[in-house]
Amino acid sequence: MGFAPQVADINGDGLTDIVSGSYRGDPPKDENGRLQYLKDKDGNMISELYAYYRKPDGSFGPRTKIAEARMHAKATLVDWDGDGDLDFIVAPKIKEIHLLENIGSSTEPEFAPPRNLLEGIEVPNYITGAKAADWDGDGLLDLMADTILADIYFFRNIGTAGEPAFAPVEVLVKGWADNRDLLSPVYWENFSSIEVVDWDGDGQLDVLLGGHKAVNPRLKANPEDQVEYRRLRAIYKKCRAEVAELYRNARNKEFSDEDYKKLRVEAKEIEKKYADEINLFNQKYNKNLDIHGRVWVFLGVK
Numbered sequence: 600m601g602f603a604p605q606v607a608d609i610n611g612d613g614l615t616d617i618v619s620g621s622y623r624g625d626p627p628k629d630e631n632g633r634l635q636y637l638k639d640k641d642g643n644m645i646s647e648l649y650a651y652y653r654k655p656d657g658s659f660g661p662r663t664k665i666a667e668a669r670m671h672a673k674a675t676l677v678d679w680d681g682d683g684d685l686d687f688i689v690a691p692k693i694k695e696i697h698l699l700e701n702i703g704s705s706t707e708p709e710f711a712p713p714r715n716l717l718e719g720i721e722v723p724n725y726i727t728g729a730k731a732a733d734w735d736g737d738g739l740l741d742l743m744a745d746t747i748l749a750d751i752y753f754f755r756n757i758g759t760a761g762e763p764a765f766a767p768v769e770v771l772v773k774g775w776a777d778n779r780d781l782l783s784p785v786y787w788e789n790f791s792s793i794e795v796v797d798w799d800g801d802g803q804l805d806v807l808l809g810g811h812k813a814v815n816p817r818l819k820a821n822p823e824d825q826v827e828y829r830r831l832r833a834i835y836k837k838c839r840a841e842v843a844e845l846y847r848n849a850r851n852k853e854f855s856d857e858d859y860k861k862l863r864v865e866a867k868e869i870e871k872k873y874a875d876e877i878n879l880f881n882q883k884y885n886k887n888l889d890i891h892g893r894v895w896v897f898l899g900v901k
């Protein structure tokens with residue numbers, strides 16, 4: 600399972616290699632079919648970064664683990680500290696952006712453990728992609744990120760060349776995705792990706808955001824259906840919120856197996872209360888969706 604593959608000469612031999620984050624092998628599943636990801640000794644989920652080194656004949660060598668990262672390591676390479684070797688900037692899908700500093704060399708990379716570059720900074724939503732780029736053009740690399748709700752964040756580097764420090768988040772684009780809302784321009788930005796580049800060549804960096812959009816053709820065509828969709832979706836969300844509240848209240852309490860059983864029964868009762876509307880909602884609107892990848896461009900203005 601790999602994510603955010605990219606091409607870079609990671610071992611400095613003049614041949615471009617492939618680097619990608621991944622979970623380790625195929626994660627096992629629990630009895631409910633949920634993937635069981637690997638965790639470190641503190642209970643943090645881990646993923647790994649791999650390189651496939653290119654050989655002179657153009658083929659690639661075997662997968663080589665080059666670093667360990669937190670959660671869903673979507674990593675990009677950049678010479679963060681300006682010492683001539685490539686470092687990793689990682690969006691681990693939590694409210695952090697990690698640096699994996701290359702403490703080896705440009706020909707023998709070796710990476711330090713992840714360090715949160717946003718230590719002490721409040722981050723509203725989970726970060727799903729991150730890039731280092733000099734957005735404000737002052738010569739210091741800033742951090743740009745997208746989130747689980749398709750916001751675009753800018754963290755201005757207000758430190759110095761040797762010692763980066765970041766200002767509080769500036770929300771360049773307020774996410775307009777309400778998870779899985781078919782009437783929103785973006786649908787479920789779980790694994791979106793950000794790229795920062797001068798797209799229109801005007802000298803100001805722009806943002807490309809990759810994600811996907813689900814379309815229900817019936818919903819698109821009929822205004823009455825859109826009203827009905829809104830109504831049923833509000834009920835669906837109310838149900839989910841009530842169940843979430845139930846589990847939130849149970850968090851951090853000492854629970855026996857018996858208590859958990861009771862909790863599940865209570866959750867089922869909430870779901871039963873809304874079952875008719877939710878079934879209708881799923882039948883009418885959550886079937887036969889067209890889901891397509893999209894790339895949005897946001898032009899930066901000077």
Ligand SMILES: [Ca+2]
Nearest residue numbers: 608610612614
């Ligand atoms: Ca190489």
Ligand SMILES: [Ca+2]
Nearest residue numbers: 678680682684
């Ligand atoms: Ca470096």
Ligand SMILES: [Ca+2]
Nearest residue numbers: 733735737739
């Ligand atoms: Ca800057």
Ligand SMILES: [Ca+2]
Nearest residue numbers: 797799801803
């Ligand atoms: Ca531009």
